[in-house]
Amino acid sequence: MISTGLEKLDEFLLGGIHNCVITDIYGGNGTGKTQLLLQICINSIKNGGTVLYLDTTGNFRPERIIEMQKNYNSDDNLLERITVLRITNTSEQINSIEIMKNQSFSLIVIDNITDLFSYEYQSEDLIFEKNMLFMRFMRDLSHVSLTKKIPIVITNMVRSIEGNEMENLKSAIDPFTHIKIKLSKTSSKFQGEIKWLNHSSQFSYKINTSGLTHNTEDI
Numbered sequence: 001m002i003s004t005g006l007e008k009l010d011e012f013l014l015g016g017i018h019n020c021v022i023t024d025i026y027g028g029n030g031t032g033k034t035q036l037l038l039q040i041c042i043n044s045i046k047n048g049g050t051v052l053y054l055d056t057t058g059n060f061r062p063e064r065i066i067e068m069q070k071n072y073n074s075d076d077n078l079l080e081r082i083t084v085l086r087i088t089n090t091s092e093q094i095n096s097i098e099i100m101k102n103q104s105f106s107l108i109v110i111d112n113i114t115d116l117f118s119y120e121y122q123s124e125d126l127i128f129e130k131n132m133l134f135m136r137f138m139r140d141l142s143h144v145s146l147t148k149k150i151p152i153v154i155t156n157m158v159r160s161i162e163g164n165e166m167e168n169l170k171s172a173i174d175p176f177t178h179i180k181i182k183l184s185k186t187s188s189k190f191q192g193e194i195k196w197l198n199h200s201s202q203f204s205y206k207i208n209t210s211g212l213t214h215n216t217e218d219i
Contacts, residue, residue: 004043025183026158052100054108090117093117112156182194
């Protein structure tokens with residue numbers, strides 16, 4: 001079990017991030033998806049774990065890990081326990097499954113899981129192929145989580161459809177994700193919603209140097 005670093009989330013999840021399941025963190029730009037992902041990584045390492053970090057956007061910043069580490073009172077070199085793979089195309093992302101199968105990690109994270117698929121398969125005539133490839137990747141990812149008995153945490157983006165925010169490739173991703181955490185921002189307030197086992201809860205949060213923390217005026 002890995003703490004999310006947010007007490008209300010951990011309480012709702014009966015302790016934190018579970019083994020054998022895929023946790024999906026999604027939301028718009030600037031809502032703290034990567035920050036939450038990083039603090040989950042740090043908490044895994046604090047428990048003696050090792051992390052495989054798939055970076056599909058080039059936004060992984062080791063200096064952010066170091067900055068967050070100062071607030072965890074840890075002298076360990078956290079970066080030594082993180083294997084970062086810079087993924088630049090969907091073929092590399094799909095082939096990363098073999099690395100997951102053949103090497104041992106305590107936690108696997110992917111930031112962002114749909115970005116490259118949406119970029120490479122933009123035209124209408126490629127939608128079917130995109131969905132099939134992506135669903136196959138999600139199926140293989142779920143199999144890794146089950147057979148390795150480890151948690152997998154992913155981030156995903158949202159897009160606007162007729163004025164409503166919709167998770168990217170939602171119909172393809174939902175069958176394989178067990179815990180869904182939506183992060184959003186309205187005016188100056190960050191809000192989150194978590195769904196698990198047909199139950200849901202809401203929370204508000206702040207983003208600071210230590211990552212995501214609960215808003216003292218939590219809803």
